[in-house]
Amino acid sequence: MQHSLPMEKNAPCVPLDEYLVVDTAKFPKDRVRGLTYPCVAHSCANHSQSHSVCSIDREACSMGEVCRQHRCDDGCKLGDSSNFLVPVGSWIRLTDRDSMEVIIHIDCNICTCYKGVEICSSRQCLTSEMLPEEQHRYTGLPCDCSDQYVPICAVNGKTYPSACLANCAEKLSDLKFKYGDCSMGDPCSSPDACPSGTWCMPKRAVCLSVPLEKCQQYECDPPASRNLPSVAYQSPKLTEGECHGDGVQVCGHNGETYPSKCVAWQHKTTVDYLGPCEAVGPISDVDTVSQCDTIDCPELLSTNCMGITPPGSCCPVCAGLIRILFSKKEADTVALAMGSKALHLEDVLELLRRQIVVSECDLYGFLSIEGDIVVLVTPVPKNPSVVEIEVCNREAVKLEALINTRSPLLVSYLQLTPLLAASTRKVAVTENSAALALCRPTYLQLILLFVCICLQKLLKDR
Template sequence: MTAGTVCGALSPPPGSPCVSLTPFLTQSEVPNEVPWRVPTSPCRPFPCPDRHVCTVNSECRPGEACRPYHCTPACTMGEVSSVTVPVGAYISVHARTGGSSCGQVCVCGRGGVLKSCRFVPCVDPAPCWLGTSKIEHDTEVVMGCRVCVCHAGELTCLPRPVCHASSLLHALPPLTGLGAGAVSRGLTSEGSEGPEKLPCGCPDHWVPVCANNGRSFPSECLARCAGVRDGEWVTGECGARDGCDGVRCDAGQVCVSVPNTCLTLPATPCPQHICVPTDGGCPLEASIPACDTRGHQFESLCDLVRAGATLRHVGTCSTRCSTSGEVCGRDGRTWASECHAHANRVPVDYAGPCRGVGVPGREGCPGVVCPKPAGASSSSSSSSSSSSFTSTSEQAGCLAGVAEAAWCCGRVCGGALRLAWSSRAVEVAGVAIPHPRPLTVAALLHALAANVGVSECEVRGHLTLDGHLLVLVTPTAAHTPIPPPLVSEACMVEAERLVGVVRARSPRLMSTLPASALTLAVSAHTSSSAALVPAAHSSVALLFVLLLSMLVRGVRGEV
């Protein structure tokens, strides 16, 4: 077949009237709106100019007068590199010298050029030892119900998503201890947890403590179980005291309390404040979006302070959450409002201050009223909630969900993954930066969210009692409390795609400083037996899943 035969087949018969192209070239008055029940990927195809990055705008609902994506000026990782990073981001530029990983930490400047580069020490690719068994650097092994990876002599582990008791690594001897120089996180003895038991057999007492790195624990017992030592924690929740208490900023600066949870070890302090200059330039740590108590958005903390406004929370203002009433985050920390928690990418557990710790195998917590799932009967007042925030608890319409120890209010609807990182890599990166803000949980979640391409899914998460990071990819407020099946499926696929991106060490993700220390990722969600796709949508759902699977394979092939 030639071009002529194709043109002849498509051409109208001789004598047919001419069909004008004008109606097809004129902008229609009817918006080209995608039905809200179908997930959308506004960054595909790429809509932004060159040297920009595209991120989805989960605040924009179909039919609203808003752009469903953001275009941010960016830097390239090199003259011939196609990897771009947004302006203001900390970048990890790796190199190889004599078998050890070395490199620089740079900042993407406003002119689209990497600047303020600082050299980082080399990371020795030392092996890990389990008894007399040697595990090489960057090698992944399976041990019982855990999958582990060795990085620079440090062994980090995560629970396997599907575990069978007979699945063991026969090449390794029984776990008798770590060899000299090896460090282990997440490698606990099998059977330490069980039905109606917390880690280390700790009681379900709510006597919270706060570690130096900004991580809250329900009790001293659970903090010690996680490796926090004496002198590395204080009594009370991390959010119970003002971050500016006892802080003295330099002349011409004011202290602004900003909550943080750092990826560093518990012994390393994690500042809960930022010193903001009242005039002159704005330092990088203060050049972050801020929302005041009137709901007005500022480009930076400096602009907010100089305007005489009062900070509500760091991050962009949102209209999809409640700005009043304390809530308990699933990280075990009390937040001033739902918006405050969401701005820090923390999922909400229930309304009111934190006052209980969940136990695996037991529903609810004493004295805690959980939000009622959509479609539940309202006959029982004890199960209702007067809170105004949107519940993400699992209910009809969910295809998958995840549950975690210490949660009071059940499973969360959507996809999920667990992440582990090298504490030594975090410490090395901390040497090269003047402040630890880029090495926080919120910064890592923000980097992960930039790699989610479905605008109906949002990314939140927190550190678990086991010390790893649980990341939730859940339907946005526009699709809760009852998300359409295709949206739930899309969020689950996005979570699985993030697992593949981390395992493949995608340059776009791993070049960002907080993500550069990641060593391992596994899926965490499980299917819901109550989730049924309506028959009318079954064929469409199957086609959508197949298309998403093809897209995922294509993305993994590019990294």
């Protein structure tokens, strides 16, 4: 039994056990389970290299599983005087202290002045200054495009709901897109796609860099891989755990259709609804898009979560949402520095994912129809607790701060230097869940309770 130290020699000891044991009647176990931090101090202390970088080894776990394992990669310092490590083989960029920018909001847009150039998001804002006829024409979609769903595949590898939205987002000519989902086309149709002695394998990608013509949608593999149907289905994780027997077609929040939810997860996107994509959703809370009225949205992960609907999607997701403004000019510079290799969205998301230190949260994202990057930090457990939802909110807020301050934790990685500004929306919890979170005693509350008990004992003795 644990006792508190008395404030006076003759004062009785106060047992603390009753304050340290959770009352399961009031606080069920599924609401107070702990969080997992695989990369705690000295996680890689026994690694063969003295300099190693720790990260959550999500590749060692099945999809949809809370991964409690970590991995240690050989690291190198960014200079002799720096203690910051990056994995060996990373593309890095030494930070420039003179490249700080100012972030401002103009109506519903976020803007920044970076290296003397003003860069703003391209959201369509509904303002009080608009004339009645302008408000009547307002659709909420970029360039006041209609919500008609006629999907096209642009040369950057993204499926847009219509040619109007593609032209507005990427300033593409009609020669730079094809009608239909990007998943419908065969990137290996050309016999000259790969050199002799190799086999062309589809590998879908969304490119952020400006020279979009170089957004390759395949890779050239040795002949041994010829019998595999597609790179997208090579991972054994697509037949394990939740993915076993999963063959229901889904629409991702990125507007792409996938053969299953696990293939969508593997492409770093969350599921919008079951079935192929067939609608464009609202961009903001004031938009009214009727196409989503016919969509049957799946239930949220938890009754604790109110959910957030990502821009252009139909159904909410339980996640902290970050909208990231990036510089296409900087993305082009990055592509040039990497040997004219296009900057892929998936590479950016994977580097951001390494900043998530809690196993109960994972990171997904997509390129929005407004041209910015949407990142979702979502709980991994099937029925997340209030604490798990809140910690994912905080992870999202942390990423926002790292981006807005141009933290070396991010901009030391070359692929992340185009990220200029971010804004976060935290997912809300229900009133009952909020009350439960407030009622749960914290260490500070326990200390205050202990002090009050001691004072009461002293006053009583006197």
